[in-house]
Amino acid sequence: MAIRPPLPPGLENYGCVSCHAEVSAEWAASAHGLAWVDEQFKAQLAEKKRPELCYGCHAPEPLLAGELSPRPDVRNGGRELGVHCESCHQDESGAMLGPRGTSVSAHPSKLSEHLRAPGSDALCSACHATNIGPVIGIAKDFASANMAARGLSCVGCHMAEVERSWASDAPARSGRSHSLQTPRDPAFLRLAFGFEHRVQDGKSVVALKNQAGHRVPGLVGRVLTLRAELLDAAGVQLERQQLAFDEKTYLPVDGTREIRFTRAGARVRLSGVHKDPRAAEPIPFLDETLAAQ
Ligand code: HEC
Ligand code: HEC
Ligand code: HEC
Ligand code: HEC
Ligand code: HEC
Incomplete structure (x- = not known):
């Protein structure tokens, strides 16, 4: 873009x-x-x-x-x-x-x-x-x-x-190619994260791993907000959590951050939006459902 x-x-x-x-x-x-x-x-x-x-x-x-x-x-x-x-x-x-x-x-x-x-x-x-x-x-x-x-x-x-x-x-x-891959392209931004959903001591944990070559995000003013919904086998929402990455709460290079729920669920639905200083509206870049491993 x-x-x-x-x-x-x-x-x-x-x-x-x-x-x-x-x-x-x-x-x-x-x-x-x-x-x-x-x-x-x-x-x-x-x-x-x-x-x-x-x-x-x-x-x-x-x-x-x-x-x-x-x-x-x-x-x-x-x-x-x-x-x-x-x-x-x-x-x-x-x-x-x-x-x-x-x-x-x-x-x-x-x-x-x-x-x-x-x-x-x-x-x-x-x-x-x-x-x-x-x-x-x-x-x-x-x-x-x-x-x-x-x-x-x-x-x-x-x-x-x-x-x-x-x-x-x-x-x-x-x-x-000389057109730079940019985080304003949602598909490219998605590559910054690896996700894993596991159940540990009877509770669901989602690990977010940085897959970029540096911290994420890497520019003052950008904010990435991730929402995680814990779902049971029938798809009913059990719990919600939210996490934001900005210039102070960034995900460090090679870093991992965990979202911990208070109970186990069958799946976690993850969605993410990107607020960029150049865009009038936050842009969605993620909507995926992860089964527990
Ligand atoms: C920010 C630095 C940068 C700028 C600005 C830049 N290039 Fe390049 N260019 C590169 C790099 C790095 C490569 C080699 C990439 C590789 O193959 O690893 C390259 C490769 C090339 C190649 C060789 C392609 C090949 O494989 O034989 C050409 C031709 C070229 N650039 C032309 C241009 C032209 C014309 C412009 C301006 C319109 C331009 N470049 C601007 C960094 C730049
Ligand atoms: C009159 C045509 C012409 C102009 C003008 C021209 N080039 Fe080239 N350039 C070529 C050709 C032909 C090649 C060889 C391409 C190939 O073999 O794939 C080339 C190759 C290159 C390469 C690859 C070098 C290598 O072999 O590793 C670069 C980098 C490059 N040009 C940059 C530029 C830049 C920057 C400008 C402007 C300042 C420019 N060229 C102006 C025709 C031109
Ligand atoms: C001469 C300084 C300079 C060099 C060398 C340079 N960059 Fe940049 N780069 C910039 C500037 C300045 C901007 C931002 C311009 C702006 O947004 O006003 C930028 C922006 C970018 C962006 C953001 C693109 C976007 O649209 O979000 C990427 C990615 C990037 N550069 C990658 C590279 C890569 C890869 C190389 C090496 C091949 C490189 N840069 C070399 C100065 C440089
Ligand atoms: C393993 C792949 C990877 C490598 C290696 C990598 N990047 Fe990135 N880069 C990404 C991804 C994915 C994003 C989008 C994440 C984000 O928004 O911060 C990104 C974002 C960026 C941005 C936009 C940052 C911002 O917040 O505006 C710039 C500039 C950039 N990279 C430059 C570089 C430069 C320079 C290097 C080498 C020193 C480099 N990248 C190495 C994957 C990579
Ligand atoms: C050492 C090199 C360097 C100098 C000096 C520099 N810039 Fe930049 N500038 C960059 C690079 C690299 C980027 C791309 C950063 C990115 O996209 O993550 C950039 C991008 C920007 C952007 C675009 C940010 C966006 O929203 O995409 C602005 C605005 C900017 N610089 C302002 C400034 C100002 C103001 C100064 C002087 C106080 C300055 N720059 C001096 C390298 C430089």
Whole structure:
């Protein structure tokens, strides 16, 4: 689900678009393409005494043209393009860094480990590991939980695998979509949790396990509310419980939280809604019934 403001202005004159049309369309509708023109970002800047401290990650100079820094420098021109292609792909010589490094007549290309999972975790973490404004540096959770050692990566969860041509006339092959998987998509958000219903000492217990690569939720202002109804074999409600996750009561990386009932039931019906600062109404993302194991 895309963030709503208009696509970045000047997109039609942007050099990469003419050859990399599909990648560009995905990126342009993503949070990265909209990072500078985002209404929420602009609204918060208006309240800052020194808004320039906020610019670097929302319209950066190419990050890989030097040492990766946790506070990228802001660029002078074309800020409306936000986290643009060169932010992630251009080196100091102007060459395009990629997962393969096959130069083409349009531009020299070089292989970079930063553009190939798991090496790309460091690139993503350059901007996603700092607490600033509404941002919680959730990439620190990813590092402290050693997610990479388990074969997980930011790209692996947030940039879906797709098979297609990557530039005009180039042969099709598999690579990664640039439309980011976002918690505003209920089906993606659902993946954050694993559930289990067991009966322990004659009482039903539901365990919620964090399956994301970091805490949930990971942004100030978001709230996930889960409701659990204990049902008997005939489907009659015996008891209800509720649990909310926000920036203070978040589910930590690798963490589990339990919902404990005072008696046993045959099933538990779980439903969940997501209150996001960008959505007018809370969005349902979960409605499942779990039998006792
Ligand atoms: C170190 C890099 C960095 C800096 C500096 C930075 N941001 Fe961000 N900003 C991010 C990242 C990363 C996200 C995406 C966070 C997410 O979706 O979890 C973001 C997202 C946002 C959002 C969108 C939140 C939403 O509801 O989706 C706003 C608003 C914002 N930043 C405001 C600011 C303000 C205000 C400042 C300066 C005080 C600032 N940013 C400085 C990296 C940065
Ligand atoms: C936030 C960083 C980021 C931005 C912004 C970004 N990319 Fe990428 N791009 C990546 C990563 C990471 C990969 C490699 C993913 C993998 O295969 O592990 C990649 C891969 C690619 C590939 C190679 C595909 C392949 O498998 O051969 C192309 C082409 C590409 N990007 C073009 C673009 C274009 C054009 C833009 C702007 C419209 C853009 N990218 C914006 C991070 C980014
Ligand atoms: C005139 C056409 C053209 C333009 C303009 C162009 N590219 Fe490319 N690019 C290509 C072709 C062709 C490939 C090879 C695609 C393939 O073999 O699948 C490529 C490959 C790439 C790769 C993969 C590098 C690798 O081999 O690992 C990246 C990244 C990339 N381009 C980024 C960009 C960015 C960013 C821009 C804008 C600054 C851009 N390109 C502009 C035609 C173009
Ligand atoms: C140059 C800084 C920068 C880099 C590098 C970067 N991001 Fe982001 N990312 C941002 C900003 C800024 C936002 C939020 C923009 C806004 O909402 O205003 C964001 C938003 C996101 C979101 C939230 C999307 C949504 O719609 O909710 C995801 C997921 C994300 N980035 C993943 C990644 C991944 C994966 C990588 C590495 C391939 C990466 N980012 C690299 C700055 C960066
Ligand atoms: C195992 C899969 C997985 C991995 C690995 C992973 N994520 Fe996530 N990410 C998720 C899921 C699922 C959500 C939705 C949960 C939520 O709403 O907090 C999410 C949410 C996010 C969001 C939106 C957070 C918010 O609250 O707005 C950002 C930004 C993000 N991830 C960035 C990253 C970055 C950067 C990395 C690597 C350092 C990473 N993710 C690694 C699965 C993953």
